[in-house]
Amino acid sequence: MTEELTKYGDFEGLRAQAVALRREGLSRRQIRDRLQLHNNVLLNRLLEGEPAPEWTKRPRAKDDLRARARELRLEGKTYDQIQVELGCSKGSISLWVRDLPKPPRRSREDASAIARRGWEATLQRREAERQETRNAARQETASLSNRELFLAGVALYWAEGSKSKPYRRSERVSFINSDPDVISVFLAWLRLLGIPPEQLKFHVNIHETADVPEAEHFWRNHTGAAASRFGKTTLKKHRPLTIRKNVGGNYRGCLAIHVLQSADLYRRIEGWWYGIVGAALSPEPQIRT
Structure with a gap:
Protein backbone atom coordinates (compact mmCIF):
# COMPACT_ATOMS: atom_id res chain seq x y z
CA MET A 1 0.00 0.00 0.00
CA THR A 2 2.84 2.42 0.92
CA GLU A 3 4.55 1.73 -2.40
CA GLU A 4 1.28 2.44 -4.22
CA LEU A 5 0.77 5.72 -2.36
CA THR A 6 4.35 6.70 -3.19
CA LYS A 7 3.59 5.96 -6.81
CA TYR A 8 0.21 7.75 -6.87
CA GLY A 9 0.93 10.58 -4.42
CA ASP A 10 -0.84 11.96 -1.34
CA PHE A 11 -3.68 9.68 -0.08
CA GLU A 12 -6.06 12.49 0.90
CA GLY A 13 -5.54 14.25 -2.38
CA LEU A 14 -6.12 11.02 -4.28
CA ARG A 15 -9.23 10.26 -2.21
CA ALA A 16 -10.63 13.72 -2.95
CA GLN A 17 -10.23 13.08 -6.67
CA ALA A 18 -11.82 9.59 -6.44
CA VAL A 19 -14.79 10.85 -4.38
CA ALA A 20 -15.34 13.75 -6.78
CA LEU A 21 -15.43 11.37 -9.73
CA ARG A 22 -17.78 9.04 -7.86
CA ARG A 23 -20.17 11.91 -7.17
CA GLU A 24 -20.10 12.77 -10.85
CA GLY A 25 -21.63 9.33 -11.42
CA LEU A 26 -18.59 7.33 -12.57
CA SER A 27 -18.32 3.61 -11.94
CA ARG A 28 -15.39 1.97 -10.16
CA ARG A 29 -13.91 0.88 -13.46
CA GLN A 30 -14.20 4.40 -14.89
CA ILE A 31 -12.55 5.91 -11.79
CA ARG A 32 -9.79 3.33 -11.90
CA ASP A 33 -9.09 4.09 -15.55
CA ARG A 34 -9.31 7.88 -15.03
CA LEU A 35 -6.83 7.83 -12.11
CA GLN A 36 -4.75 5.01 -13.63
CA LEU A 37 -5.08 2.88 -10.49
CA HIS A 38 -4.31 -0.85 -10.56
CA ASN A 39 -4.80 -1.68 -6.90
CA ASN A 40 -8.36 -2.63 -5.92
CA VAL A 41 -7.52 -2.51 -2.20
CA LEU A 42 -6.38 1.09 -2.55
CA LEU A 43 -9.47 1.92 -4.65
CA ASN A 44 -11.70 0.47 -1.92
CA ARG A 45 -9.97 2.69 0.66
CA LEU A 46 -10.35 5.76 -1.52
CA LEU A 47 -14.10 5.18 -2.02
CA GLU A 48 -14.87 3.94 1.50
CA GLY A 49 -18.24 5.25 2.69
CA GLU A 50 -19.11 6.70 -0.71
CA PRO A 51 -22.28 5.15 -2.17
CA ALA A 52 -22.35 3.88 -5.73
CA PRO A 53 -24.39 5.86 -8.28
CA GLU A 54 -27.86 4.47 -8.95
CA TRP A 55 -27.16 3.55 -12.56
CA THR A 56 -24.49 1.04 -11.52
CA LYS A 57 -26.88 -0.90 -9.29
CA ARG A 58 -28.36 -3.92 -11.01
CA PRO A 59 -32.09 -4.36 -10.39
CA ARG A 60 -32.96 -7.78 -8.99
CA ALA A 61 -36.24 -9.42 -9.88
CA LYS A 62 -36.58 -10.99 -6.44
CA ASP A 63 -35.97 -7.88 -4.32
CA ASP A 64 -39.66 -7.64 -3.36
CA LEU A 65 -39.77 -11.33 -2.45
CA ARG A 66 -36.61 -10.97 -0.39
CA ALA A 67 -38.01 -8.01 1.52
CA ARG A 68 -41.28 -9.83 2.19
CA ALA A 69 -39.43 -12.97 3.29
CA ARG A 70 -37.46 -10.95 5.83
CA GLU A 71 -40.68 -9.40 7.16
CA LEU A 72 -42.24 -12.83 7.61
CA ARG A 73 -39.13 -14.17 9.32
CA LEU A 74 -39.16 -11.28 11.78
CA GLU A 75 -42.79 -12.21 12.51
CA GLY A 76 -41.54 -15.63 13.61
CA LYS A 77 -42.44 -17.60 10.47
CA THR A 78 -40.50 -20.75 9.55
CA TYR A 79 -38.97 -21.43 6.14
CA ASP A 80 -41.92 -23.70 5.31
CA GLN A 81 -44.47 -21.03 6.24
CA ILE A 82 -42.63 -18.42 4.18
CA GLN A 83 -42.52 -20.86 1.26
CA VAL A 84 -46.28 -21.41 1.49
CA ARG A 98 -30.10 -16.42 7.56
CA ASP A 99 -28.90 -13.40 9.55
CA LEU A 100 -32.25 -13.05 11.34
CA PRO A 101 -33.18 -14.79 14.62
CA LYS A 102 -34.76 -18.24 14.41
CA PRO A 103 -38.40 -18.67 15.48
CA PRO A 104 -39.25 -21.00 18.41
CA ARG A 105 -39.41 -24.74 17.67
CA ARG A 106 -42.77 -26.21 16.66
CA SER A 107 -44.23 -29.65 17.28
CA ARG A 108 -43.43 -32.39 14.78
CA GLU A 109 -47.07 -32.50 13.64
CA ASP A 110 -47.20 -28.77 13.02
CA ALA A 111 -43.85 -28.84 11.23
CA SER A 112 -45.00 -31.73 9.00
CA ALA A 113 -48.26 -29.97 8.11
CA ILE A 114 -46.43 -26.76 7.25
CA ALA A 115 -43.87 -28.69 5.19
CA ARG A 116 -46.65 -30.37 3.20
CA ARG A 117 -48.28 -27.04 2.46
CA GLY A 118 -44.90 -25.65 1.44
CA TRP A 119 -44.32 -28.55 -0.94
CA GLU A 120 -47.81 -28.13 -2.39
CA ALA A 121 -47.11 -24.44 -2.97
CA THR A 122 -43.84 -25.36 -4.70
CA LEU A 123 -45.62 -27.89 -6.92
CA GLN A 124 -48.25 -25.29 -7.86
CA ARG A 125 -45.54 -22.77 -8.72
CA ARG A 126 -43.68 -25.34 -10.84
CA GLU A 127 -46.88 -26.33 -12.66
CA ALA A 128 -47.61 -22.65 -13.37
CA GLU A 129 -44.09 -22.30 -14.81
CA ARG A 130 -44.60 -25.43 -16.95
CA GLN A 131 -47.88 -24.10 -18.32
CA GLU A 132 -46.34 -20.72 -19.06
CA THR A 133 -43.48 -22.36 -20.99
CA ARG A 134 -45.87 -24.63 -22.90
CA ASN A 135 -48.21 -21.78 -23.81
CA ALA A 136 -45.33 -19.60 -25.02
CA ALA A 137 -43.97 -22.48 -27.11
CA ALA A 142 -49.68 -21.68 -33.82
CA SER A 143 -49.72 -21.33 -37.62
CA LEU A 144 -48.28 -23.64 -40.28
CA SER A 145 -47.67 -23.20 -43.97
CA ASN A 146 -48.56 -26.07 -46.28
CA ARG A 147 -44.88 -26.86 -46.70
CA GLU A 148 -44.32 -26.96 -42.94
CA LEU A 149 -47.26 -29.35 -42.53
CA PHE A 150 -45.93 -31.41 -45.43
CA LEU A 151 -42.49 -31.81 -43.83
CA ALA A 152 -43.99 -32.50 -40.40
CA GLY A 153 -46.18 -35.22 -41.92
CA VAL A 154 -43.24 -36.90 -43.66
CA ALA A 155 -41.28 -37.03 -40.39
CA LEU A 156 -44.36 -38.20 -38.47
CA TYR A 157 -44.98 -41.04 -40.90
CA TRP A 158 -41.36 -42.18 -40.92
CA SER A 164 -40.79 -51.78 -45.96
CA LYS A 165 -37.87 -53.98 -44.84
CA PRO A 166 -35.34 -55.96 -46.91
CA TYR A 167 -36.66 -59.13 -45.28
CA ARG A 168 -40.32 -58.07 -45.63
CA ARG A 169 -41.18 -56.02 -48.67
CA SER A 170 -44.42 -54.11 -48.12
CA GLU A 171 -44.90 -50.84 -49.95
CA ARG A 172 -48.15 -49.84 -48.28
CA VAL A 173 -48.98 -46.71 -46.28
CA SER A 174 -50.18 -47.80 -42.83
CA PHE A 175 -50.13 -45.68 -39.70
CA ILE A 176 -51.13 -46.57 -36.14
CA ASN A 177 -51.20 -44.47 -32.99
CA SER A 178 -53.15 -44.06 -29.74
CA ASP A 179 -52.89 -40.26 -29.53
CA PRO A 180 -55.96 -38.56 -31.05
CA ASP A 181 -53.95 -35.40 -31.79
CA VAL A 182 -51.32 -37.38 -33.71
CA ILE A 183 -54.11 -39.06 -35.68
CA SER A 184 -55.62 -35.63 -36.48
CA VAL A 185 -52.29 -34.26 -37.77
CA PHE A 186 -51.73 -37.37 -39.89
CA LEU A 187 -55.21 -37.08 -41.44
CA ALA A 188 -54.62 -33.36 -42.13
CA TRP A 189 -51.38 -34.35 -43.89
CA LEU A 190 -53.19 -36.91 -46.05
CA ARG A 191 -55.74 -34.26 -47.01
CA LEU A 192 -52.87 -31.94 -47.96
CA LEU A 193 -51.54 -34.69 -50.25
CA GLY A 194 -54.95 -34.96 -51.90
CA ILE A 195 -55.83 -38.43 -50.59
CA PRO A 196 -59.65 -38.81 -50.84
CA PRO A 197 -61.61 -40.20 -47.84
CA ALA A 227 -68.83 -46.44 -40.23
CA SER A 228 -68.39 -48.34 -43.50
CA ARG A 229 -64.72 -47.22 -43.59
CA PHE A 230 -64.02 -49.09 -40.34
CA GLY A 231 -62.97 -52.73 -40.52
CA LYS A 232 -63.22 -55.37 -37.82
CA THR A 233 -61.70 -54.33 -34.50
CA THR A 234 -58.58 -56.22 -33.43
CA LEU A 235 -58.72 -57.39 -29.80
CA LYS A 236 -55.62 -58.03 -27.73
CA LYS A 237 -55.93 -61.06 -25.46
CA HIS A 238 -55.84 -60.51 -21.73
CA ARG A 239 -52.85 -61.84 -19.79
CA PRO A 240 -53.59 -61.99 -16.03
CA LEU A 241 -49.92 -61.73 -15.03
CA THR A 242 -49.38 -58.53 -17.03
CA ILE A 243 -49.77 -55.28 -15.07
CA ARG A 244 -51.40 -52.88 -17.51
CA LYS A 245 -51.21 -49.11 -17.07
CA ASN A 246 -53.27 -48.13 -20.12
CA VAL A 247 -56.59 -48.51 -18.33
CA GLY A 248 -59.45 -46.19 -17.36
CA GLY A 249 -61.97 -44.07 -19.20
CA ASN A 250 -59.37 -42.41 -21.43
CA TYR A 251 -58.05 -45.70 -22.79
CA ARG A 252 -59.44 -46.14 -26.30
CA GLY A 253 -56.78 -48.35 -27.81
CA CYS A 254 -55.01 -47.45 -31.05
CA LEU A 255 -56.35 -46.46 -34.43
CA ALA A 256 -54.76 -47.94 -37.54
CA ILE A 257 -55.13 -45.99 -40.79
CA HIS A 258 -54.48 -47.79 -44.09
CA VAL A 259 -54.26 -45.94 -47.41
CA LEU A 260 -55.55 -48.21 -50.16
CA GLN A 261 -53.58 -48.55 -53.41
CA SER A 262 -50.69 -46.64 -51.83
CA ALA A 263 -47.53 -48.23 -53.23
CA ASP A 264 -46.64 -45.12 -55.22
CA LEU A 265 -47.38 -42.87 -52.23
CA TYR A 266 -45.15 -45.03 -50.03
CA ARG A 267 -42.25 -44.72 -52.47
CA ARG A 268 -42.66 -40.94 -52.54
CA ILE A 269 -42.73 -40.78 -48.72
CA GLU A 270 -39.51 -42.78 -48.62
CA GLY A 271 -37.93 -40.43 -51.14
CA TRP A 272 -39.15 -37.33 -49.26
CA TRP A 273 -37.71 -38.63 -46.01
CA TYR A 274 -34.27 -39.40 -47.40
CA GLY A 275 -34.28 -36.03 -49.12
CA ILE A 276 -34.74 -34.44 -45.67
CA VAL A 277 -31.95 -36.62 -44.26
CA GLY A 278 -29.58 -35.71 -47.08
CA ALA A 279 -30.28 -31.99 -46.72
CA ALA A 280 -29.82 -32.05 -42.97
CA LEU A 281 -26.59 -34.10 -42.97
CA SER A 282 -24.80 -32.55 -45.94
CA PRO A 283 -21.62 -30.54 -45.17
CA GLU A 284 -23.52 -27.42 -46.20
CA PRO A 285 -27.16 -28.17 -45.29
CA GLN A 286 -29.66 -26.97 -47.87
CA ILE A 287 -31.82 -25.25 -45.26
CA ARG A 288 -33.89 -22.22 -46.21
CA THR A 289 -35.04 -19.85 -43.46
Missing part, protein backbone atom coordinates in the same frame (compact mmCIF):
# COMPACT_ATOMS: atom_id res chain seq x y z
CA GLU A 85 -46.95 -17.67 1.33
CA LEU A 86 -44.38 -16.66 -1.28
CA GLY A 87 -44.07 -19.83 -3.39
CA CYS A 88 -40.26 -19.55 -3.66
CA SER A 89 -37.68 -22.20 -2.80
CA LYS A 90 -36.43 -22.74 0.74
CA GLY A 91 -32.87 -22.39 -0.58
CA SER A 92 -33.56 -18.79 -1.61
CA ILE A 93 -35.35 -18.08 1.67
CA SER A 94 -32.36 -19.38 3.62
CA LEU A 95 -30.01 -16.99 1.80
CA TRP A 96 -32.32 -14.04 2.40
CA VAL A 97 -33.02 -14.45 6.12
CA ARG A 138 -47.42 -23.22 -28.51
CA GLN A 139 -47.67 -19.68 -29.86
CA GLU A 140 -44.43 -20.25 -31.79
CA THR A 141 -46.09 -22.97 -33.89
CA ALA A 159 -41.38 -42.23 -37.10
CA GLU A 160 -44.75 -43.97 -36.60
CA GLY A 161 -45.82 -45.49 -39.92
CA SER A 162 -45.06 -48.95 -41.29
CA LYS A 163 -41.94 -49.27 -43.42
CA GLU A 198 -62.76 -43.25 -49.83
CA GLN A 199 -59.11 -44.34 -50.13
CA LEU A 200 -58.80 -44.73 -46.34
CA LYS A 201 -59.58 -47.77 -44.21
CA PHE A 202 -59.61 -47.72 -40.39
CA HIS A 203 -59.19 -50.43 -37.75
CA VAL A 204 -59.36 -50.10 -33.98
CA ASN A 205 -56.79 -52.10 -31.99
CA ILE A 206 -57.67 -52.47 -28.32
CA HIS A 207 -57.38 -54.71 -25.27
CA GLU A 208 -60.33 -57.08 -24.93
CA THR A 209 -61.03 -55.95 -21.34
CA ALA A 210 -61.67 -52.35 -22.42
CA ASP A 211 -64.98 -50.78 -23.41
CA VAL A 212 -64.73 -51.75 -27.08
CA PRO A 213 -68.01 -50.20 -28.36
CA GLU A 214 -67.19 -46.87 -26.69
CA ALA A 215 -63.71 -46.89 -28.26
CA GLU A 216 -65.12 -47.63 -31.71
CA HIS A 217 -67.65 -44.81 -31.28
CA PHE A 218 -64.92 -42.41 -30.15
CA TRP A 219 -62.65 -43.05 -33.14
CA ARG A 220 -65.53 -42.77 -35.63
CA ASN A 221 -66.46 -39.37 -34.17
CA HIS A 222 -62.86 -38.23 -33.97
CA THR A 223 -62.03 -39.03 -37.59
CA GLY A 224 -65.43 -38.09 -39.00
CA ALA A 225 -65.20 -41.18 -41.19
CA ALA A 226 -68.23 -43.21 -42.15
